[in-house]
Amino acid sequence: MANPLLTVDEAAAALKLHRKTVLRHIHDGRLEATRIGKAYRIERAKLDAFAGRAAAPPVASARATVIVELPDMTVASAERLATFLGAAALSGDADSRPLTLNTAFDPTTGALKIVLIAAPSDAARMLDLIEMGLSR
Numbered sequence: 001m002a003n004p005l006l007t008v009d010e011a012a013a014a015l016k017l018h019r020k021t022v023l024r025h026i027h028d029g030r031l032e033a034t035r036i037g038k039a040y041r042i043e044r045a046k047l048d049a050f051a052g053r054a055a056a057p058p059v060a061s062a063r064a065t066v067i068v069e070l071p072d073m074t075v076a077s078a079e080r081l082a083t084f085l086g087a088a089a090l091s092g093d094a095d096s097r098p099l100t101l102n103t104a105f106d107p108t109t110g111a112l113k114i115v116l117i118a119a120p121s122d123a124a125r126m127l128d129l130i131e132m133g134l135s136r
Contacts, residue, residue, distance in 0.1 A: 005034075005041040015051055025050070064123040068114040068130060078105040078112040081133045085114065088129050097122060 008026075012019040025031040026040055031050045033040040073081075082103040089101040100117040116126050 003043050003045050005043060006047060008033075008040050008042070011042045011047050014047060062120055063117060064120045066114075066116040066118075066123050066127065068116070068127070070112045070114070070130075070134070072110050073105070073112045074110070075105065075107060078103075081112065081130070082114075084133050085126065085129060088126065099126070101126070 006014065008019050008022050011031075012022045015022065022031065023040070026033045026042075031042065032046045033042045035041075070078075070081075082105070085101055085103065089099050097119045099119075099122055100115075102115045104113045104115075105111070106113070114130065116123055118126065
């Protein structure tokens with residue numbers, strides 16, 4: 001069951017309140033509950049919202065690890081591309097899936113290595129940004 005129903009006693013234990021306090025919140029309309037017979041049931045999501053707890057973010061079902069090596073780059077162009085990609089990686093909102101981006105530049109060979117761990121669709125967008133950053 002994705003959103004279980006809790007009894008008043010279970011809700012009181014979760015909130016660390018007395019059961020009468022929980023009932024008072026229900027009667028005052030501050031905590032939404034459903035009456036079943038003579039008892040109340042509270043949805044876990046409504047209890048979490050009442051308590052100010054955020055719902056768990058959805059977990060991405062698939063992750064892609066992408067390693068891109070760009071040879072023959074100057075220090076300035078490698079720094080510019082790394083900064084551009086870092087800014088793009090941080091531009092998500094609170095609902096965005098996690099994205100990990102690491103860059104390493106080897107000045108002896110002039111190679112920039114980019115390691116990206118993200119959802120496949122986000123990885124594809126980042127690869128497009130890499131191409132766009134190279135074409136500038």
